[in-house]
Amino acid sequence: MDNMDYKITIGLEVHTQLKTSSKLFCGCSTNFGASPNSQTCPVCLGLPGVLPVVNRKAVALAVKAALALNCKINSPTKFDRKNYFYPDLPKNYQISQYDLPLAKEGYLEIPNPKSRSPNGTETPSYDGAQSPRRIGITRAHLEEDAGKSMHSDAGYSLVDLNRTGVPLLEIVSEPDINSPDQAHQYLTALKELLIYLEISDCDMEKGSLRVDANISISPVSDVSLREVPRRASGDDEVISKSNEIASSRQGGIRNDSGETKLGVKTEIKNLNSFKFVAKALEFEANRQIELLKSGKEVVQETRLWDEDKQETRPLRSKEDVQDYRYFPEPDLEPLVINEGWIGQIRKTIPELPAARRVRFVNQYGIPEYDADVLTADKELANYFEECVKSYNSTQRERSPASGGKAISNWLMSEVAKYLNEQKMEMKDFKIKPQELVELVKFSAARQITSTAAKEVFGEMLKSGKSATAIVSEKGLLQVSDQGEIEVFVKEALKSNPQMAADYKAGKTVVLQALVGQVMRLSKGKSNPEIVRTLLQKHLSEK
Amino acid sequence: MEIDDKLISHLAYLARLKLTDKEGQSLKGNLKEIIDYVEELKKVDVANIEPLVHTVEQTNVWREDETKPSLPADKALQNAPAKQANFFKVPKVIE
DSSP states (O other): OOGGGEEEEEEEEEEEEOOOSBOSSSSOBOOTTOOTTOSBOHHHHTOTTOOOOEEHHHHHHHHHHHHHTTOEEOSSBOOEEEEOOOTTOTTSEEEEOOSSOSEEEEEEEEOEEEEEOTTOOEEEEOSSSSOOEEEEEEEEEEEEOOOEEEEOTTSEEEEEOTTTTOEEEEEEEOSOBOSHHHHHHHHHHHHHHHHHTTSOOOOGGGTSEEEEEEEEEEEHHHHGGGOOOOOOTTOHHHHHHHHHHHHTTOTTOOOOSTTOOOOOOEEEEEEOSHHHHHHHHHHHHHHHHHHHHTTOOOOOOEEEEETTTTEEEESSOOSSOOOOOOEEOTTSOOBOOOHHHHHHHHHTOOOOHHHHHHHHHHHHOOOHHHHHHHHTSHHHHHHHHHHHHHHHHTOSSOOTTTTHHHHHHHIIIIIHHHHHHHTOOGGGOOSOHHHHHHHHHHHHTTSSOHHHHHHHHHHHHHHOOOHHHHHHHHTOOOBOOHHHHHHHHHHHHHHOHHHHHHHHTTOTTHHHHHHHHHHHHTTTOBOHHHHHHHHHHHHHOO | OOOOHHHHHHHHHHTTOOOOHHHHHHHHHHHHHHHHHHHHHTTSOOTTSOOOSOSSOOOOOEEOSOOOOOBOHHHHTTTOSSEETTEEEEEOOOO
């Protein structure tokens, strides 16, 4: 069998840190990078006799994420204890949510592949010709983070409990993902959404976004049998089953009915970047396919991605299946999330990236590529819209798309280059939208040359002066007056008789060199189009 | 439900308890009585009764997102059996 004869099924579990100042159940700070064990208290240390109290903002952020992920909200929702022993978990249980997670049954849209090029890369499409692909969200629930252990070679580990109790939202996808590329797209879309909504920083280096992946392989002949209908909403039995499955960490296999037959799954951990996720899934899919091809079986286990060796390997031999003995958390009362509060939170959700992307293409007439780049960063997208507004408000001949592409070009080239060089964020960019528009207009109207425009941009950043001031100070306004330019053209021809002769003899490539001469004589201020026309006119004369 | 020695030793492992044979046998008896009682309760018809989420009829007991001073690290570590440079020191837990 060829690899094409196997279907890959992937489900992802994402843990994202909610953007709060204090922990989920106590007032300790969530700041990253504090000295070890300096942000703990009796509650998060699990000392006897303390009571946890829920952070309202963490709940609000979780509801916001749930709404943006098109989930249903469970009300009441409650907390449960997940029991296990590990040194970074001082209470010997983690407060999480089991059978009544805050959110369930949602979806996230990822772009559908428009076409598949021969090398197998997918081109995303937003043109509406093909609707985006929906990846189901099984559930999203609140839980507290554990501490951080550092392992020494000398037989001991050091534990820092600053992270203990930091609020996390665990987002579990349905096993709807069928390739490592799609997994990457899902994660990219999810991260973009969470950052856009200011729910999480999603900084993988600081651990504020973590990914575990479940993957299984099944031969295609079986797959044709398993196209069971998607669960209907409100089908509580199936929901509770998928809850159960997700909670017992079996997200990769769903066995709704006897017809479903998926392969044995493995779970992959230690995925520190989206690139690693895609690479690890690629490796793991091939490993499982090779096993099946040679008539062996996939063992259900947790595996670790080793970036140095570019492989997955078993995390540790699993003697027992984990038995977390969930039970309701008696120290915390249930949460009732009423419609009024949901409505308030819904109002705080701005236009989402995917919708904004489509609007940018339609409203501003910019290419999809530009819309992708601009909307990937909320600040950049806001800046762009401010620029267009300013451009049109001072434009004599208005048109809906006017200025969009010119502004987009500036943002994607010079501005992006500058921010990149300075390692600066868009929000710290000093030039205001209306100031940049002044420059874009000089350039778009060809009043200054593109070289001059770059010079003005540099000067604006350095001195903070306006484009108009700099253009007039430096005398950069392009000369478009034919009479004025003609003087330089005549001079250039007079001092370069050989070039003129060459051109007349049919060697027309010298024209560019002559244009260059004129530009030099006019100190770069001549309109190159006019220069070219005038040169041609003079050279065609006897 | 059958309560046998194997189940008792599994539960003891999960709870990280070291039981003597005598303690194990005694717990086996206790546990059997408890489970039998639950079996008795299962006979009650609860078809039209909402599951109880919490015994206290209070909801939405929460706090605003405000930070409060934490314990100084030396206080946090005061009862630690072993420590090193403001970390809790524990036996190595991974291979």
